[in-house]
Amino acid sequence: MNGAQHILQAFHRHNISTVFGYPGGCIMPLYDALVDDVGVEHVLCRHEQGCALAADGYARASGKLGVCIATSGPGATNLITGVANAHRDSIPMLVITGQVPSGLIGTDAFQETDVLGMTLGIVKHSYLIDDANTLPAIMAEAMALARSGRPGPVWIDIPKDLLLAEVADAPFPAPEPEENSHPELTQALAMLRAARKPLLYSGGGVSLANAEDQFRVFAESSTLPAVVTLKGIGNPGKHNPWNLGMLGMHGSRAANRAVDECDLLLVIGARLDDRATGRLDGFAPNARMIHIDADAAEINKLRPADLAIRGDLNDILTALTDALVHRPLAISEWQTQCRNWHTMGGFQAADNEEPLAPITGPAFIRQLSRIAPDDTVIACDVGQHQMWVAQHYQFDHPRHHLTSGGLGTMGFGLPAAIGAQFADRQSTVINVTGDGSFMMNAQELATIRRYNLPLKLIVMDNQCLGMVRQQQELFYNNRESQISLDDNPDFVAMARAFDIPALYIERTDQIRRGIETILAFNGPMLLHVAISREENVWPIVKPGASNRDMIDETRRTSPASKEHIA
Amino acid sequence: MTSQTYISMPSYTLNCRMSREAAALERLCQVIRVRGFRIARMAVESAGDHIDIALTLEGTRPISMLQSQLEKLHTVAEVTPGQASGVQVQTA
Ligand SMILES: Cc1ncc(C[n+]2csc(CCOP(=O)(O)OP(=O)(O)O)c2C)c(N)n1
Numbered sequence: 001m002n003g004a005q006h007i008l009q010a011f012h013r014h015n016i017s018t019v020f021g022y023p024g025g026c027i028m029p030l031y032d033a034l035v036d037d038v039g040v041e042h043v044l045c046r047h048e049q050g051c052a053l054a055a056d057g058y059a060r061a062s063g064k065l066g067v068c069i070a071t072s073g074p075g076a077t078n079l080i081t082g083v084a085n086a087h088r089d090s091i092p093m094l095v096i097t098g099q100v101p102s103g104l105i106g107t108d109a110f111q112e113t114d115v116l117g118m119t120l121g122i123v124k125h126s127y128l129i130d131d132a133n134t135l136p137a138i139m140a141e142a143m144a145l146a147r148s149g150r151p152g153p154v155w156i157d158i159p160k161d162l163l164l165a166e167v168a169d170a171p172f173p174a175p176e177p178e179e180n181s182h183p184e185l186t187q188a189l190a191m192l193r194a195a196r197k198p199l200l201y202s203g204g205g206v207s208l209a210n211a212e213d214q215f216r217v218f219a220e221s222s223t224l225p226a227v228v229t230l231k232g233i234g235n236p237g238k239h240n241p242w243n244l245g246m247l248g249m250h251g252s253r254a255a256n257r258a259v260d261e262c263d264l265l266l267v268i269g270a271r272l273d274d275r276a277t278g279r280l281d282g283f284a285p286n287a288r289m290i291h292i293d294a295d296a297a298e299i300n301k302l303r304p305a306d307l308a309i310r311g312d313l314n315d316i317l318t319a320l321t322d323a324l325v326h327r328p329l330a331i332s333e334w335q336t337q338c339r340n341w342h343t344m345g346g347f348q349a350a351d352n353e354e355p356l357a358p359i360t361g362p363a364f365i366r367q368l369s370r371i372a373p374d375d376t377v378i379a380c381d382v383g384q385h386q387m388w389v390a391q392h393y394q395f396d397h398p399r400h401h402l403t404s405g406g407l408g409t410m411g412f413g414l415p416a417a418i419g420a421q422f423a424d425r426q427s428t429v430i431n432v433t434g435d436g437s438f439m440m441n442a443q444e445l446a447t448i449r450r451y452n453l454p455l456k457l458i459v460m461d462n463q464c465l466g467m468v469r470q471q472q473e474l475f476y477n478n479r480e481s482q483i484s485l486d487d488n489p490d491f492v493a494m495a496r497a498f499d500i501p502a503l504y505i506e507r508t509d510q511i512r513r514g515i516e517t518i519l520a521f522n523g524p525m526l527l528h529v530a531i532s533r534e535e536n537v538w539p540i541v542k543p544g545a546s547n548r549d550m551i552d553e554t555r556r557t558s559p560a561s562k563e564h565i566a
Numbered sequence: 567m568t569s570q571t572y573i574s575m576p577s578y579t580l581n582c583r584m585s586r587e588a589a590a591l592e593r594l595c596q597v598i599r600v601r602g603f604r605i606a607r608m609a610v611e612s613a614g615d616h617i618d619i620a621l622t623l624e625g626t627r628p629i630s631m632l633q634s635q636l637e638k639l640h641t642v643a644e645v646t647p648g649q650a651s652g653v654q655v656q657t658a
């Protein structure tokens with residue numbers, strides 16, 4: 001068995017059935033081995049960035065390891081954005097790239113780049129194979145590492161000659177699971193009981209730890225008022241009466257107010273990112289903090305914790321739930337207070353009753369949320385439309401909301417949706433994108449067609465880089481600079497060129513029909529939604545300001561903006 | 567440069583034991599830089615299958631923050647802090 005065949009065999013052993021890749025010179029031995037392998041489905045995307053982001057979306061939606069493959073040089077560099085995206089959001093990923101033959105490394109050979117050196121800052125770990133006999137151990141270690149503790153991408157760069165070299169195959173024992181006991185739990189409970197205004201603050205770490213169910217049980221049984229970060233959306237479930245929604249820069253007034261006033265913050269699987277906390281010295285000024293996370297380096301990184309617990313969230317949440325079930329917290333006054341804030345300061349957007357009125361982003365997303373089936377996966381892109389999804393779509397599970405949180409990668413949505421559809425061919429997957437973001441990985445329309453994926457695309461077209469335009473309007477004296485996209489291609493014609501049917505809507509009374517039509521269609525379909533150019537995301541915290549200083553809507557979109565959508 | 571100022575920059579020593587994998591040193595140096603520290607002195611000694619690195623570092627952020635980031639590196643086996651001191655650093 002050669003190195004390439006061994007890699008495929010390691011996939012089988014670890015139940016990896018789908019990989020995303022693109023061939024080229026130095027990785028050709030692996031592609032040759034694929035010809036004889038029927039157990040691994042290889043998805044050919046149309047750009048390596050598409051491969052990496054599809055692997056990322058696959059991992060987010062399924063909880064499994066995402067795998068992407070590329071050749072040396074330009075293949076590897078094209079992967080980088082997608083791998084950085086996975087790194088910033090702690091997504092378990094295995095990256096395999098071919099490298100020039102061992103003897104040519106360091107000679108500036110054709111398509112040689114120092115992949116190991118170039119990617120150090122965006123991987124959890126990486127290897128350059130220099131001896132074929134180390135490959136089995138490294139494959140096993142890499143797959144375990146990508147998934148363990150705080151997950152992340154692990155990159156294996158392997159010279160072409162070693163893909164062809166004989167490998168002595170020996171199965172490797174799985175690493176022993178960590179045994180943890182948490183004496184801190186008693187103190188955590190004491191702090192919770194002593195608090196008058198405790199608040200549950202959760203992030204993406206909950207689903208990364210596969211602790212969604214246990215978190216849900218804890219959130220419901222503790223009856224703690226809860227806020228979520230962008231990546232924690234869906235953690236408490238959409239029917240939890242104490243869920244105040246997303247906090248932070250585009251969070252709700254209610255969520256930010258609750259953080260401002262709470263006296264105990266119970267942080268679970270979150271790293272206190274600046275987009276969530278705003279200016280740190282104004283963040284939760286009256287609160288003590290319990291920080292529970294899988295990554296020791298996140299504890300005390302930005303804000304000192306009064307109590308830190310590092311370990312498996314499932315174990316910790318189970319213990320906390322058990323302790324609270326017997327004696328619930330007495331916090332009814334605080335709960336009432338939070339509910340009132342939520343009623344007054346939750347995300348609101350009036351549905352426009354005027355049938356001929358132009359479509360606004362929030363109204364459209366609220367309709368989508370009502371019409372789409374319960375377990376729909378929404379893969380967002382980056383910009384205003386992403387924030388409208390976060391604010392106005394009611395998610396019942398964190399794995400239903402795929403969003404590029406840490407890196408904010410435009411072009412994420414379409415390949416991520418492809419990955420999510422491969423994770424579950426039966427599920428409804430919708431990519432909600434903007435006119436700017438859509439063009440960043442539009443080549444992947446060909447991948448949708450090739451594999452006949454039934455996924456739906458919604459392009460929210462405001463003819464501009466809306467999120468940048470908004471910040472120019474609010475923070476740069478409305479001096480617009482390089483944000484106009486009024487020469488966009490005809491997205492409907494573009495989709496049709498890829499043999500994907502498409503529909504255009506621009507009026508409020510067309511929303512329902514538009515959404516129902518694409519959802520009912522048996523195959524991929526694109527909905528091109530013209531929305532007003534001037535609409536902003538409200539509320540907003542100025543970058544660097546405290547969340548307490550949220551700015552609310554200063555001006556309703558005027559009908560004058562209609563002319564932009566003609 | 568004629569004018570010289572003396573500022574007090576916190577300085578720390580860290581001892582680090584790591585495996586001899588490719589790029590182990592680069593990884594270490596990169597994390598030190600990205601997390602806001604400068605290397606004032608670095609002694610590297612290889613011993614068997616691992617290497618020992620004695621570092622003197624300068625930076626204004628808490629050294630514990632760097633230590634926990636270094637401990638996350640797969641190649642790092644152990645990080646032990648030495649004495650903290652407010653060394654006079656000469657800057658031009
Ligand atoms: C790859 C990349 N380049 C640039 C940015 C900066 N950026 C953030 S949002 C945005 C505008 C996105 O425009 P669009 O997709 O049309 O979404 P909209 O805000 O209009 O809804 C830009 C340029 C980014 N996040 N990612």
Ligand SMILES: [Mg+2]
Nearest residue numbers: 434435464466
């Ligand atoms: Mg736009």
